Amino acid sequence: MQITRQADYAVRAILYLSRLSPAQRAATSQVAKAQKIPPSFLAKIISQLSIAGLIHTSRGARGGVVLACNPKDITLLDVIEAIDGPIMLNECVNGSSICTFADDCPLKPIWCDVQADLIKRLRGTNFAQLIQ
Numbered sequence: 001m002q003i004t005r006q007a008d009y010a011v012r013a014i015l016y017l018s019r020l021s022p023a024q025r026a027a028t029s030q031v032a033k034a035q036k037i038p039p040s041f042l043a044k045i046i047s048q049l050s051i052a053g054l055i056h057t058s059r060g061a062r063g064g065v066v067l068a069c070n071p072k073d074i075t076l077l078d079v080i081e082a083i084d085g086p087i088m089l090n091e092c093v094n095g096s097s098i099c100t101f102a103d104d105c106p107l108k109p110i111w112c113d114v115q116a117d118l119i120k121r122l123r124g125t126n127f128a129q130l131i132q
Contacts, residue, residue, distance in 0.1 A: 007083040009037045010045045014054065014079050018071035018127040025064030045083065052082035072128035077119060087122070089115040 012035040020026060028046055032039040046065055049055045054074055057065050067074065081087065090111040092099040099105055 003080060004084055006041070006045060007080045009035070009041065010049060010079050010083045011076065012037065013042065013045060013065075014049070014067070014074060014127055015130060017055065017065060017067050018074075018131050020066070022067075022070075025058070025062070025066045027064045031065065048083055049079070052078070054078060054082060070128070071131060072126050074127050075123050076125045077122035080122060087115065087119055089118070 013031050016031050016035050017026060028042055029039060031037070032042045037045075046055065046057060050057050050065075053068055055065050056068050057063070077087075086094075088094055092105065092108050093111050093115050099108070101108075
């Protein structure tokens, strides 16, 4: 299992912005260069993070991107789900009726536990912790 490259880039972009002072804006080109993210790819990521309410963007001479809230209020789960959607380790975990074994499957409880642990860990890690 691996998070998407887009989610990885989004995490790196938020990490970069978390290190700036609260009022400091960064040009997307600056973020792209510092985090080694292709600029055209970052533009799409910035748009998704903005829609999710994690960053604010503005154009013009004093434009750029800035976090929408304090880094302590943004978790790894917030960023990953803003890009990739809800975490779903296996289709059966979210109550899907796709599995022909239904509730008799001995694997379902394991997948559910692993997913719950992963979500708990990602939700419990915020960007203030990561920049220390």
